[in-house]
Amino acid sequence: MEILQVVGSVVCTLRHPDLQHSNLRVLRSANGKTQVSIDTIGARDGSWVFVISGTAARLACGDPSIVTDLTIGGVIDFWDEDSGQLEEPA
Amino acid sequence: MEILQVVGSVVCTLRHPDLQHSNLRVLRSANGKTQVSIDTIGARDGSWVFVISGTAARLACGDPSIVTDLTIGGVIDFWDEDSGQLEEPA
Amino acid sequence: MEILQVVGSVVCTLRHPDLQHSNLRVLRSANGKTQVSIDTIGARDGSWVFVISGTAARLACGDPSIVTDLTIGGVIDFWDEDSGQLEEPA
Amino acid sequence: MEILQVVGSVVCTLRHPDLQHSNLRVLRSANGKTQVSIDTIGARDGSWVFVISGTAARLACGDPSIVTDLTIGGVIDFWDEDSGQLEEPA
Amino acid sequence: MEILQVVGSVVCTLRHPDLQHSNLRVLRSANGKTQVSIDTIGARDGSWVFVISGTAARLACGDPSIVTDLTIGGVIDFWDEDSGQLEEPA
Numbered sequence: 001m002e003i004l005q006v007v008g009s010v011v012c013t014l015r016h017p018d019l020q021h022s023n024l025r026v027l028r029s030a031n032g033k034t035q036v037s038i039d040t041i042g043a044r045d046g047s048w049v050f051v052i053s054g055t056a057a058r059l060a061c062g063d064p065s066i067v068t069d070l071t072i073g074g075v076i077d078f079w080d081e082d083s084g085q086l087e088e089p090a
Numbered sequence: 091m092e093i094l095q096v097v098g099s100v101v102c103t104l105r106h107p108d109l110q111h112s113n114l115r116v117l118r119s120a121n122g123k124t125q126v127s128i129d130t131i132g133a134r135d136g137s138w139v140f141v142i143s144g145t146a147a148r149l150a151c152g153d154p155s156i157v158t159d160l161t162i163g164g165v166i167d168f169w170d171e172d173s174g175q176l177e178e179p180a
Numbered sequence: 181m182e183i184l185q186v187v188g189s190v191v192c193t194l195r196h197p198d199l200q201h202s203n204l205r206v207l208r209s210a211n212g213k214t215q216v217s218i219d220t221i222g223a224r225d226g227s228w229v230f231v232i233s234g235t236a237a238r239l240a241c242g243d244p245s246i247v248t249d250l251t252i253g254g255v256i257d258f259w260d261e262d263s264g265q266l267e268e269p270a
Numbered sequence: 271m272e273i274l275q276v277v278g279s280v281v282c283t284l285r286h287p288d289l290q291h292s293n294l295r296v297l298r299s300a301n302g303k304t305q306v307s308i309d310t311i312g313a314r315d316g317s318w319v320f321v322i323s324g325t326a327a328r329l330a331c332g333d334p335s336i337v338t339d340l341t342i343g344g345v346i347d348f349w350d351e352d353s354g355q356l357e358e359p360a
Numbered sequence: 361m362e363i364l365q366v367v368g369s370v371v372c373t374l375r376h377p378d379l380q381h382s383n384l385r386v387l388r389s390a391n392g393k394t395q396v397s398i399d400t401i402g403a404r405d406g407s408w409v410f411v412i413s414g415t416a417a418r419l420a421c422g423d424p425s426i427v428t429d430l431t432i433g434g435v436i437d438f439w440d441e442d443s444g445q446l447e448e449p450a
Binding site: 001002003030040041042043050052053054055056057059060071072073074075076077078079080 | 283307
């Protein structure tokens, strides 16, 4: 599951009806690539999160008819490695 | 869900019958890579969109027997981050 | 669906039995990466095609027990963008 | 199945409920990219492992309702090639 | 289906039980990236092969409960393009 940072919310007036009223966030990778993900857990802007891709992303929406390929799996507080410490932005 | 820009429509006389009469668009990523996607929502040329990949792309066609791996999920009007503001082309 | 060019046919005496007698083509991307794809529509050498990946690739074979992850979806004649015009090789 | 190195465990107070109490590890590729994976076999920090992605990652959790796209498949002791010998860290 | 070269066999004392006694090979891409794949057809070291990814990789094991995302699809003897001729190592 990729590690990305939440950078904002998407305003999207023309969207596929099978996305329903999902909360769409913009996420950015360490190398600057942006993607759109569904957020069901309420991650704050600036949080580092890991994301679930593929069929599991639909299952993680509670309703597998929601047509996403990316859903936030969790907010990373930190990990316990010496050189890879990641502090969550306050 | 990747963020891409619609750059045109594909003219394709020899196509797989299980794509039926789907509307095929050419999309381009920020780093210049082009892909073909099905469009069921009517995105205009120049629009920035996010795309649904994998099994969800077929579900998003209404008919899962349509053999696509990429379908447009929505047109991005803008997002609310300071440095990542994206204006939709007029 | 990725855009690739057909560069030849694969000769492959030792192949997985569940590929049956599929027509295997070698395709090359714009950046030079080669892949093997099943072709059910008869694309000519030199043609630019788009390819269907994942579960949809198996469905596109007519028989989902054929174990492919890539099948040709259509031959691109051209697209209608000013700067991205792609002429099919004669 | 990609080859990655275990670099630590994730502390994650806000996580998707369908991940249940899975053991979440941070893995790093040879080129420095980090990902989060479920570990059901108990790989030690520093171990080189190969990972299972996609639907197979959920099946490898024993419970396919666990919404992961990455699960550790095995710890690599070494492989038998002359130039690619990989010693497991002690 | 990606084109990779077989470089060796994996010795792996701690492996996921749902991989059963599968034959695990290390494969390397043209740009040097290594991956682990199941081999059911008996490819020799040094052979160039194409690999099946995703759900099709499990189907290609005969037993879809085997949790792989990569299985060898065939050994490439050569292909018939002028500039892309690939000789199998003797």
